[in-house]
Amino acid sequence: MQHVKIPQDRIGVLIGQGGETMREIETEAEVRLDIDSENGSVAVEAVGDPVKGLKGPEIVRAIGRGFSPEDALTLLVDDMMLFDLVDIDAASRNKNDVKRQKGRLIGEGGRTRELMEQLSGASVVIYGTTLGIIGTPPQVETARTAAEMLLDGAPHGTVYSFLEERHNEMKYQALESHRYPGGDS
Template sequence: MQQHVKIPQDRIGVLIGEGGETMRRIENRAGVRLDIDSENGSVAIEQVGDPVDALKGPDIVQAIGRGFPPEDALTLLDDEMRMFDLIDIDAAARNKRDRKRKKGRLIGEDGRTRELMEELTGASVVIYGSTLGVIGGPEQVQIVREAAERLLDGAPHGSVYAFLERKHNELKRKGMDYHRYPGGT
């Protein structure tokens, strides 16, 4: 089985890595073979190993393409519940100027809003181009998605921070108190 993912031109080098090191790491850990067309950013992903791990191959490639460091993208293989989600900022914007404003709301002053999403959920959060990407467990991803959607809809930052704090406390009560999944940082 072969799947195709397209990534931005400026992320191809990150996907390949120095001397092809990152590409080989992905291939070995996920049980896939990557065929990267550096001209157009198209990546063919073919299963060659464990089918369960290979299913995460396209998400790993797409996560790297959307700005995640390879180490974070590879954590998708650490736990079968770990997932990658993408929020399209363009879909919530009326025009270029509105997209820039909404992207700024998600980033926050000096990156503080994005950092709080990470700190209070334990998920990895990256804003790249016109997308917000999340890697984490299902609950973590859902919390970040809901916080991002509230911000994109114009909710005040304070109310979104309060929502994140409330959800953080719920995660703690459930015994899911980790700073960065898994193991914390």
């Protein structure tokens, strides 16, 4: 059994209307959730397939960090799906700097976050002082690198160029793997 702590304002999202989301997570991930809505502590116990059960705490953590239950459940799509967090606070000097850094990651009208999602192929959410990423290893690595570049002060144009370059590389690799399944040509 694993314990995950999530923010109070995300408990309702985790439980869902009439407990619907909680039941869906329990069914899909083959876990049992024991939610303490007083302190935000969630006990996650695997009750079925242990591999799926390992994803249970990650799904709860992802919802706690701002992902919709639908996006969090994509962690079950295949074993390669990952959940990663970038700590904005760690890259900031003070409260004002956290706001500025979040602004850089979100971009004008949400444009930067949207481009990060579109070009990396990962789901990206900014909540509190974290940037959450869900995707395959190359998608997560691309989004994380872009976020870290922005947090380190790289110009947005440089980050967009990096994202486009990685997007094209991933597209090319996907094409190649379909053209030559199994790796032999």
